[in-house]
Amino acid sequence: MSFSMRDPVIPGTSMAYHPFLPHRAPDFAMSAVLGHQPPFFPALTLPPNGAAALPLPGALAKPIMDQLVGAAETGIPFSSLGPQAHLRPLKTMEPEEEVEDDPKVHLEAKELWDQFHKRGTEMVITKSGRRMFPPFKVRCSGLDKKAKYILLMDIIAADDCRYKFHNSRWMVAGKADPEMPKRMYIHPDSPATGEQWMSKVVTFHKLKLTNNISDKHGFTLAFPSDHATWQGNYSFGTQTILNSMHKYQPRFHIVRANDILKLPYSTFRTYLFPETEFIAVTAYQNDKITQLKIDNNPFAKGFRDTGNGRREKRKQLTLQSMRVFDDRHKKENGTSDESSSEQAAFSCFAQSSSPAVSTVGTSNLKDLCPSEGESDAEAESKEEHAPEGCDAAKISTTTSEEPSRDKGSPAVKAHVFAAEPGGRPRDSGRMDKASPDSRHSPATISSSTRGLGAEERRSPGREGAATSKAEEARALPGKESFAPLTVQTDVAAAHLGQGPLPGLGFAPGLAGQQFFNGHPLFLHPGQFAMGGAFSSMAAGMGPLLATVSGASTGVSGLDSTAMASAAAAQGLSGATAATLPFHLQQHVLASQGLAMSPFGSLFPYPYTYMAAAAAASSAAASSSVHRHPFLNLNTMRPRLRYSPYSIPLPVPDSSSLLTTALPSMAAAAGPLDAKAAALAAASPASVAVDSGSELNSRSSTLSSSSVSLSPKLCPEKEAATSELQSIQRLVSGLEAKPDRSRSASP
DNA sequence: TCTCTCACTTC
DNA sequence: TGAAGTGAGAG
Numbered sequence: 001m002s003f004s005m006r007d008p009v010i011p012g013t014s015m016a017y018h019p020f021l022p023h024r025a026p027d028f029a030m031s032a033v034l035g036h037q038p039p040f041f042p043a044l045t046l047p048p049n050g051a052a053a054l055p056l057p058g059a060l061a062k063p064i065m066d067q068l069v070g071a072a073e074t075g076i077p078f079s080s081l082g083p084q085a086h087l088r089p090l091k092t093m094e095p096e097e098e099v100e101d102d103p104k105v106h107l108e109a110k111e112l113w114d115q116f117h118k119r120g121t122e123m124v125i126t127k128s129g130r131r132m133f134p135p136f137k138v139r140c141s142g143l144d145k146k147a148k149y150i151l152l153m154d155i156i157a158a159d160d161c162r163y164k165f166h167n168s169r170w171m172v173a174g175k176a177d178p179e180m181p182k183r184m185y186i187h188p189d190s191p192a193t194g195e196q197w198m199s200k201v202v203t204f205h206k207l208k209l210t211n212n213i214s215d216k217h218g219f220t221l222a223f224p225s226d227h228a229t230w231q232g233n234y235s236f237g238t239q240t241i242l243n244s245m246h247k248y249q250p251r252f253h254i255v256r257a258n259d260i261l262k263l264p265y266s267t268f269r270t271y272l273f274p275e276t277e278f279i280a281v282t283a284y285q286n287d288k289i290t291q292l293k294i295d296n297n298p299f300a301k302g303f304r305d306t307g308n309g310r311r312e313k314r315k316q317l318t319l320q321s322m323r324v325f326d327d328r329h330k331k332e333n334g335t336s337d338e339s340s341s342e343q344a345a346f347s348c349f350a351q352s353s354s355p356a357v358s359t360v361g362t363s364n365l366k367d368l369c370p371s372e373g374e375s376d377a378e379a380e381s382k383e384e385h386a387p388e389g390c391d392a393a394k395i396s397t398t399t400s401e402e403p404s405r406d407k408g409s410p411a412v413k414a415h416v417f418a419a420e421p422g423g424r425p426r427d428s429g430r431m432d433k434a435s436p437d438s439r440h441s442p443a444t445i446s447s448s449t450r451g452l453g454a455e456e457r458r459s460p461g462r463e464g465a466a467t468s469k470a471e472e473a474r475a476l477p478g479k480e481s482f483a484p485l486t487v488q489t490d491v492a493a494a495h496l497g498q499g500p501l502p503g504l505g506f507a508p509g510l511a512g513q514q515f516f517n518g519h520p521l522f523l524h525p526g527q528f529a530m531g532g533a534f535s536s537m538a539a540g541m542g543p544l545l546a547t548v549s550g551a552s553t554g555v556s557g558l559d560s561t562a563m564a565s566a567a568a569a570q571g572l573s574g575a576t577a578a579t580l581p582f583h584l585q586q587h588v589l590a591s592q593g594l595a596m597s598p599f600g601s602l603f604p605y606p607y608t609y610m611a612a613a614a615a616a617s618s619a620a621a622s623s624s625v626h627r628h629p630f631l632n633l634n635t636m637r638p639r640l641r642y643s644p645y646s647i648p649l650p651v652p653d654s655s656s657l658l659t660t661a662l663p664s665m666a667a668a669a670g671p672l673d674a675k676a677a678a679l680a681a682a683s684p685a686s687v688a689v690d691s692g693s694e695l696n697s698r699s700s701t702l703s704s705s706s707v708s709l710s711p712k713l714c715p716e717k718e719a720a721t722s723e724l725q726s727i728q729r730l731v732s733g734l735e736a737k738p739d740r741s742r743s744a745s746p
Numbered sequence: 747t748c749t750c751t752c753a754c755t756t757c
Numbered sequence: 758t759g760a761a762g763t764g765a766g767a768g
Contacts, residue, residue: 124763124764126749127748127749127750130762130763131762131763133762133763211748244747244748245747281747282747282748283747283748283749283764283765284764284765290764290765293763293764294763294764297755297762297763297764298755298756298757298762298763299754299755299756299761299762299763299764300754300755300762300763300764301754301755301756301763302753302754302755302763302764303754303755303763303764303765
């Protein structure tokens with residue numbers, strides 16, 4: 001394997017950064033001190049005085065390498081340098097293996113999203129695919145400038161309900177249809193360095209939504225991984241297949257990886273923005289949503305007021321209907337508060353529609369507010385306090401909730417998971433206790449499936465970073481930042497030949513690739529235009545890729561399998577799966593040795609073994625062999641880490657869905673705040689809850705009686721608080737253990 | 747509800 | 758200039 005000395009060295013980092021480096025930097029550096037030639041630098045030379053001038057550990061790797069490389073051209077023998085007394089042993093290089101990052105994600109055009117969300121966002125899906133509007137855009141910060149990241153987005157079911165628009169409001173109309181194959185959209189610029197990502201708004205406007213199951217714009221790339229995010233048959237594609245009249249939640253993922261092949265072993269930082277929740281429709285149901293789209297989408301300018309007669313006619317009809325509705329509402333409720341009627345009309349979105357939330361001040365509102373009668377914005381501004389400035393509307397963020405940060409609640413997990421089955425329309429009234437800014441925070445879920453290797457060492461630091469987020473949030477009111485909920489799911493190196501699906505045959509060659517553990521890999525031809533992330537995969541994995549034309553079937557066999565599995569799984573999962581918020585079912589269950597299908601249901605068979613495997617492998621996890629992602633053939637170690645202190649969360653009296661809980665979590669008005677602060681202060685780092693811990697019980701998850709996961713047993717805030725605090729004390733105790741022990745035996 | 751065509755728009 | 762993105766509206 002060739003090795004370029006310049007390539008891996010990053011200022012301030014050590015050579016160990018290079019994944020292929022056979023020896024870690026300290027070894028090499030000590031070789032230099034002793035005048036030995038590292039075996040992998042056979043011709044290495046140094047200038048006579050170059051080494052003496054070397055700066056030392058810390059930011060020394062780059063100078064060392066630069067000079068070494070430069071000296072190589074001088075012909076001066078490396079061994080002639082003699083001992084360099086002041087070349088300290090380079091122990092200090094070790095922690096600099098990777099520059100720790102602390103990503104923050106801001107949702108762009110948040111105010112616009114809020115306006116839509118308040119009315120119940122609808123996204124049109126068509127056979128040929130329709131873009132999202134508002135477009136999903138985020139701005140990232142806190143990334144390692146030098147590291148490469150892959151940014152992804154997917155859309156998951158928000159619940160297992162089918163909706164109907166009845167009497168000007170969205171109502172549950174039954175159980176959800178079998179869900180479409182999941183698709184993950186990789187940002188076409190991926191991979192790119194953190195610096196590149198941070199220098200621009202990351203937009204996913206090219207992602208299209210479709211209801212066409214035979215859509216060809218996607219290709220199926222089955223990820224066999226038990227990764228909480230990737231479990232099941234995830235696909236990639238430029239179009240996401242959705243069911244009409246179903247509610248969805250976009251997710252944004254940041255993955256520190258320079259190749260898609262590394263995704264399964266990389267940490268996923270997942271961000272949910274509750275205000276981006278929407279219902280997929282084939283035709284608009286709500287005139288107000290239509291109006292918002294027309295007023296804000298450039299492509300719909302032709303339908304604006306300034307346009308032609310058709311537009312005028314339509315608008316008059318709309319206004320007329322609005323007046324009728326308004327009048328009717330006045331008669332019914334004795335109020336003309338339009339926004340409240342909207343709140344009621346979209347109760348299924350009400351979790352983030354706190355009437356106290358400030359969302360006015362956007363330039364868009366001016367356009368979308370009819371001049372006649374009481375506009376939405378007017379009505380809202382009457383209720384809402386502390387309106388944000390117009391400028392803020394242009395580049396909105398999710399992190400302007402200073403009050404919430406001061407009230408970080410440790411009650412995250414219990415309430416996040418204390419969801420009503422099925423995500424019935426939420427009682428907007430519960431939001432009364434939420435912070436006014438509750439919906440300004442995204443929920444962050446970090447999960448990873450990876451071999452316990454060098455990256456393992458990042459975990460404690462990341463947790464620490466999570467903690468520091470909360471501290472930072474408290475310390476820097478006004479600064480745009482957030483302290484997200486961090487649910488980090490680690491799955492140690494997966495098993496190979498004896499994977500979770502031993503019955504599913506795959507080529508021996510594939511068996512040697514942990515990546516393909518248990519599943520074939522399908523790619524649709526001509527889909528590598530997705531971006532650089534695929535280039536190396538296409539080049540290196542070519543023989544391993546099975547092409548599925550899809551021309552005759554319209555959908556890959558894998559998709560069909562996935563759907564069949566999903567259908568079966570749904571039938572088996574029943575209410576149990578539904579008791580968890582859909583957003584977290586996959587993460588939570590998978591991390592606890594149970595896997596959710598990508599459709600939000602429990603897999604009846606393949607993943608059940610995971611819990612046992614996890615338990616059996618816990619002791620082995622510390623082995624260096626087992627840490628190697630490509631050597632570990634027999635460990636599947638789901639691990640779940642919660643960092644409940646890292647996000648300020650309120651405690652909703654009840655929550656039916658994560659979509660309900662998340663915005664509430666971000667707020668902080670609960671009585672737990674003081675306790676949370678105390679607990680947070682007592683815990684130097686975020687709490688880790690391992691899959692092998694008390695909380696990770698398959699039975700506890702499967703049954704609805706799990707202490708922290710069952711909404712049925714802890715519907716009351718007090719109960720949840722008590723339980724959570726108990727959990728916190730428990731995990732605080734765990735936290736006191738050395739990081740190493742935690743990493744070694746998660 | 748869904749699909750298709752249309753007129754209109756942006757890029 | 759044309760491809761592609763819009764909602765309206767008919768069927």
